[in-house]
Amino acid sequence: MNEHPNQTLNGNPEVTQRLRIAVVGGGPGGYAAAFLAADLGMQVTLIDPEVNPGGVCLYRGCIPSKALLHVAKLVEESQQAKNWGVDFPPAKIDLARLRTWKESVVKKLTGGLGQLSKQRHVEYIQGRAAFENSTTLRISKTDSAEVVLSFDRIILATGSRPAIIPALKLDSPRMMDSTAALNLEDIPGSLLVVGGGYIGLELGSVYAALGTRVTVVEMLPGLLPGADRDLVLPLHKRLEKKFETILLSTTVASLKEDGAGIRATFEGASVQGKDREELFDRVLVSVGRKPNSEIAGLETTQVRVNSRGFIEVNKQLQTADPYIYAIGDVVGEPMLAHKASHEGRVAAESITGHKVAFEPNAIPAVVFTDPEVAWCGLTETQAEKENREIKVAKFPWGASGRAITLDRPEGMTKLLVDPQTERVLGVGIVGAGAGELIAEGVLAIEMAALAGDVAMTIHPHPTLSETVMESAEVFFGTSTDVFRPKRG
Amino acid sequence: MESVIEFKLPALGENIEQGDLVRLMIAPGAAVSEGQAVMELETDKAVVEVPSSVSGTVKEILVKEGDKIKVGQVVFTADNNGAATVVTENRRPEPTVADVAKPQPPASKQPESQPAPQRTRSTDVPAASEFRLQELGENISQGDLVRLMIAPGAKVSEGQPVMELETDKAVVEVPSSVTGIVNEVKVKEGEKIKVGQVIFTLQGAGSSQAEMTRPQSQPVEHVSGQHGARLAFQAAIRAEGKTEEQALPPDQPMPRPAAFSMPIQLGKVAGTEHREAVPAAPHTRRLARELGVDIYEVKGTGPGGRISEDDVKAHAKAALTAIASAAQAPPRAGHFIAPKLPDFAKWGKIERVSMRGVRRKTAEHLAESWNTIPHVTQHDRADITELEHLRARFAPKAEQAGGKMTVTAIALKVCAAALKVFPQFNATIDMEQEEIIYKQYIHIGVAADTDRGLLVPVIRDVDKKNIVELAVELSQISQKARDKKITVADMEGGTFTITNLGGIGGTAFTPIVNHPEVAILGLSRSRMEPEWIGGKFEPRLILPLSLSYDHRLIDGADAARFLRWVAEAFEQPFLLSVQG
C-alpha cells in the first residue's frame, strides 16, 4: 500500500508539503492542467509520447488543419478575385513546401510549449504511462527505459482518437483517417469523405482547394448534424459548388480495394436509381472520435468508465477514484480543445482545495470551413426539443457594409433571446470569420447580458462584429440597417 | 362493496429500512387517493414525501409524528369505498425534497425499467427449445450485437450471460432464460437484433430439465470489452513502431454508424448533470461556490434577474440567519425536532404556564449555543489559600469604595490576564466567511442569578481595571440586575463569561458557552481539603474550576493550558501583576 502523507482520502490535501501531481497526456487539457498546477505551487510531471506537449490538437488536429484551411481560403480568394478585376493564374501547389510550412507551424507551437514546461519546472517525460495502482505510474519512456513513480494526485488527459467502424476497416494505403489526411501525402484526383461532421468538411475543403474532386457521404439528412439548419444552409450551398457531390441520408455499404482505387458502394436516399458504386483514389473516414480510456492498469484503480468509453467524473473532474482526476476528450462531449483546457484548470484548482466546478453557461463550437459556422449556448434545435419559448432575432449579412466589401453577403448572425427576461441565451453565426465573432456571444451569455446590453454597446464600423449588435437591434425591431417593424 | 384496507410503508429505496415520521398529512375521516402524499418521512438520506398506494377514507392512523416507521409497517387503515384498489407494497415514493447533492462520483446507472415478471410454469407451455431476445427495457426494441459468448455445442444455463448488446442507452449483458446445450446460433456479431428474435436453439429441445421461460432475469449493464481492449493495448504498445491508432483494436460498432454529430447543446457535458444557464457572471458563480451558496437558489435583483455578487452575499447572510433562528423558531419539518411530549395529565394534575421573557430567551439562546457549539468541559482546581490573604487585604479598600471583594471579582482579573495570553479564547468563529474574529478588547460577562432568571451583565475593558475597581463595578451592576434596572446594552458585547455557583455549592459543573463567545469559566464552592505538601497533608482552600469551550476553535491541549494558567494565577496572585 502507498503512504499518503498530508492528505485525507476524500477531501483535499493540506498543502503543507508540495503536492506531487502527474498529468498523463500532453494535449490542451493536459498542458493547461500541468501549467496551472505548477503555477499553484505543485510539483508537476507531464507525460506524453511526443517530443513536446501539444497532443492531438497541436500535432494532428486543430492547428495543422487550420494552417491548411488558411491556405485553402487563400487559393479560393485568389480565384474569386477575378470578379473584382484582379486575375491570378491558377494556383500551382508545391506540396512538399506546403507540408514543410504546416510542420513548421506545429513545431513552433509545440516547441514553445516545451519551453514553457521548462520555465515552469514541469518535469516532462516522453513516454507512455500505465497504472500500478491509484497513485503509482509505470512509465515506458521513449528511450525504452522504464520508471515507476508515485504521486499524490494523477490527472488523466489521454484524449481521443479517430473512430473506426469495422464495416469500413480496409487495410489499404488509400484509406485515411484525419491524421493521415493531414499528412498530405499527395493530392488525390478524387476523395471520398465518409461523415459530414466538422472534421470531414474541414479536411474535405482543404483537399477541394488543392484540386481534388471531393464526395461527402453523410448518413443523416443534413451536414453538421446537431447544428441549427439555418446556420448550415449557406455553408451547404457553397460546399455544393466546391465539392463534387454531397450525398445525404446515405451510408457506405462497402469499400473494396480495386486496382486503380477503392470502390465504394452506397446505400440510401440519394442513390436511388443511380449508379450505386464509385471509384475513389482515396477515402477519408471521419465518423467521430473515441475516448482513450483503455489505459493500461486502469483496472487497479477505482476509476469508472461508462458504456461509451468515457471516464466518469464529477463537476470537479474527479473520477470515482479520489486520487485520480480526468479531463478533456476522455471524459466526454464536446470533444473540443478549449473545453479540455478549461477542465484542466478546474481540476488543478480543485486539487489545491479551491471550491471550483466545471459549470460553464456556454461552450463555443466553431467549424472552420468557408464560410465558418459558429454557435454557443442554446440552439434553436435544442429549444425546439425542450419545447422552450424563445425569440430569435436574425441579422442577414446582406445588410452589413463590411460583408459587402468582402463580397461575402451570404452570412447571418442570430440571437436566441428569452422573451421574458430578454436575456441572451444563445448565439449562432455563419459567415466569413464567424469563429472570431462568436467569442462576444460567449461573453454575453456568461455575463447574463440582455439583448439591450448588446444593442447598446458601441461596435466598431465597418466590421462584421456589428452584426452581433444589429441582431440585438432586430430583436427590438429597431435595427438601423434592416427595416423590420415590430409586430403587435 | 366496502372493505377495510391497510396502507403499509412501501420500500423507500436501497438499504433504507426505516424512517422518522416528520409530518402526517392525513387524519381519520379524510379522503385519500392513490398517489396523494400522506406523510413526510426522514431517512438517513433525505426527507421524502410518501404517497399513498390506496384510495378510500382514512379510518384509523396507527402511527404518530416522531415515530420510527419500518418498511412494511401499517401506517393507516382505510375504508375502501367500493373502489377496486389493491395494496401495493413495492412502489417507491418519489423523493420530493431532494437530498443535498453530494459530490459523489457518478455511479453507473442500472437499467431503469424492469420488465414485468411473468411466471409461466413449464406445465403450461412446452419446454423452451430456443432462446429469444427478451425485452430490454422501456422503448428499447433492438440493439447491436457486440459480442457473442456462446457457440454451438456449448452448455448454457439460465442466468448465464450469452451476449453483449449495445442499445441506444447502454451496453448490456443479456442472460439466458433457458438451460441446455446450444444447437444453432442464429445471429452474428455486428447484427441488429430485435426483441423477440431467436438467438439460438437448443439440442433435443426440452431434453434436460423442465425449463422455464423466465424473462425476469435482468440484463446487467457493464463496460463492454474494457478488459480485453486494455490487454490488447498493453501488448500493442510494447510492440515497437506502432502508432496509437494502429495499436488500438478496431472500435465496436457505434450505435449510429457513419454519423458524426456535434452535441446539440454544448453546455451539456457528459458526467455532469445539466442545469439551465444561470444569469450570473462567472465571477459571481465562483463567489457563490466559495460561500457554499447554491447559485440557483439566489434571487437576482439585476436586469433580467441577473445575479450580482451582492445578491449572493445577501443570500448567504439570510441563509445563516435562518440557520441561527432555526434553533429559536418553532420546529420545522426535517431538522431538530423536539420530540413530541406525552400527555402528562394522564398521570396527574398539571399546570401550563406560558414561557415568556428571560426564561424563553435563555431557552432559545442556550439551545442555539448547544446546537452550534461542540462543547467540551475541562476541570481543574486552584489552591486559593494564599489568595484568601490577598482578599482579606483588599476587602476594606473595596468596601470603602462601595464594593465587595469576592472570588468573582478576582476571577475577572485573572481571566482578563489569561485572555491576553490566550487570545483564541477571546475570539469568535465566522463560519460564513471562514474566518476567526479576534477581539482586541476584553469584556467579560458575569452570570447573575436574579429572581427574573439568569442575566449576564458585561463588565467592559476588564484588563484595564484594577481589582478594587472591578469589585465595585461588579457590585453595582449586580445590584442593577437584581433591581431590574439593567438594560440590553449592559448585557451586550461580552467576549468571555464567568459563572460562579460557589455561593450555592457543588464540586464541578459543565457550563454552556455563551454563543458567539467561545469559552466560559465556571467556579464551584471552594472548600478546605487535605493537600499533600512537603511530605504531609496540609489543609488548603481549594477552588474547583470548570472551563467549557468551543472545540471548533480551541484544542483540548490549549484549554488545559488555559485553565492551568488560570489556576496558577489564583495560586500565585503576584503572577497577575507580572503578566496581566
Ligand SMILES: Cc1cc2nc3c(=O)[nH]c(=O)nc-3n(C[C@H](O)[C@H](O)[C@H](O)COP(=O)(O)OP(=O)(O)OC[C@H]3O[C@@H](n4cnc5c(N)ncnc54)[C@H](O)[C@@H]3O)c2cc1C
Ligand atoms: C482534425 C481535427 C481538427 C480539430 N480541430 C479542432 C478545432 O478547430 N478546435 C477545437 O477546439 N478542437 C479541435 N479538434 C479537437 C481537439 O483536437 C481535441 O478536442 C483536443 O485535442 C482534446 O484535448 P485533450 O487534452 O483531451 O487530449 P489530446 O489532445 O487528444 O491529447 C491526449 C494526449 O495524451 C496522449 N496519451 C494517451 N494515452 C497516454 C498514456 N497512457 N500515457 C501518456 N500519454 C498518453 C496522447 O498521445 C495525446 O498526445 C480537432 C481534432 C481533429 C482530429
